[in-house]
Amino acid sequence: MNEDVLSVESSVKSKQLELAADDKTIFGFWVYLMTDVVLFATLFATFAVLRNNSFGGPTGGQLFSLPYVLVETLILLTSSFTVGLAILAAHQQSKAQVLFWFGVTFLLGLAFLSMEVSEFRHLVIDGNSWRRSGFLSAYFTLVGTHGLHITVGLIWMAVSFGLIIKRGLGRAVIRRLTLLSLFWHFLDIIWIFIFTIVYLIGAAKG
Amino acid sequence: MRTKLNTDKPNITNYVMGYGLSLALTLAAYSLIRIHLNSIHTIPSDSILYYLLAVLAIVQLLVQLVFFIHLNRETKPRLNIMVALFAGLVVVVIVFGSLWIMSNLNNHGMTPDQTNNFIIKDEGIHY
CATH class of the missing domain: 1.10.287 (Helix Hairpins)
Structure with missing residues (x-):
């Protein structure tokens, strides 16, 4: 009987240790995300300094289509919501729902990325590439770096599908999915500022 | 923890x-x-x-x-928030610091001739 109590105690203790280890992993990833914030801050600062240096070329207000960018924004915002639903489903151990919501998130992310690539393509074809002016260099660097992060997120998501199907929803898998969801929410937050600073204020400045 | x-x-x-x-x-x-x-x-x-x-x-x-x-x-301890607040501080310093310095440089005008004149005046150089 004593042994039973002991084993229950030790299993509770090991469960606590496991959760503490999860928290440490998440904290480490959070620190990485905050250094990524600093990277984006330098790119935002560069853009803010160079935004008026269009070198006789077109300005932001002339180049960007606001409804197009609004659709991009809504797609990314929705994908941030669906990745949250995927994590909820993961906590309820519902594999089908997790796969469904990650699938939706993946497709929305892919739609966002292809809209961005198509926007870049049109700019370059019209002769407004990063070589045109300081403003466009800063624009392509800032928005392109965000797009690169989205691409990495999509690859990570694709790998996660395999992981979920192969290993199910164990603790380690849920921990990884949680990190992925944090990464995805973080990219949506960065996009809020790109939407406001690059596109909305760019349109207001003409 | x-x-x-x-x-x-x-x-x-x-x-x-x-x-x-x-x-x-x-x-x-x-x-x-x-x-x-x-x-x-x-x-x-x-x-x-x-x-x-x-x-x-x-x-x-x-x-x-x-x-x-x-x-x-x-x-507690709210380490995640602390790191986020510190990152926020760094962001403010980088963004507003850059804007401040660069607008200050812009205020000094600065075509090459103006740069020369500014330096000549600033350094108290007389020909």
Whole structure:
């Protein structure tokens, strides 16, 4: 009987240790995300300094289509919501729902990325590439770096599908999915500022 | 030492509220710009517009930190929030510091001739 109590105690203790280890992993990833914030801050600062240096070329207000960018924004915002639903489903151990919501998130992310690539393509074809002016260099660097992060997120998501199907929803898998969801929410937050600073204020400045 | 993020049992109302609020804030910022452009930059005036857009973006940042990332649910010691606040400080220094320095340089005018004259005057050089 004593042994039973002991084993229950030790299993509770090991469960606590496991959760503490999860928290440490998440904290480490959070620190990485905050250094990524600093990277984006330098790119935002560069853009803010160079935004008026269009070198006789077109300005932001002339180049960007606001409804197009609004659709991009809504797609990314929705994908941030669906990745949250995927994590909820993961906590309820519902594999089908997790796969469904990650699938939706993946497709929305892919739609966002292809809209961005198509926007870049049109700019370059019209002769407004990063070589045109300081403003466009800063624009392509800032928005392109965000797009690169989205691409990495999509690859990570694709790998996660395999992981979920192969290993199910164990603790380690849920921990990884949680990190992925944090990464995805973080990219949506960065996009809020790109939407406001690059596109909305760019349109207001003409 | 427990630092919680997302490991708590989150619930669906959290996410729905976060999504609804973010949608509303995004559409508010968008319509603000539409009104501003349609009124030929008068309603609201340029300077007020920038403050309003900044407020909307920062409110949406807080909404997503609370409802999507659950930063407010962290138990003590609140290490995640501390790191985030420090990152925020660094961001402010980098962005506003750069703008301040660069606008200061712009104020000095500075075609090559002007640069020469400025240095000559500044250094007290006489020919």
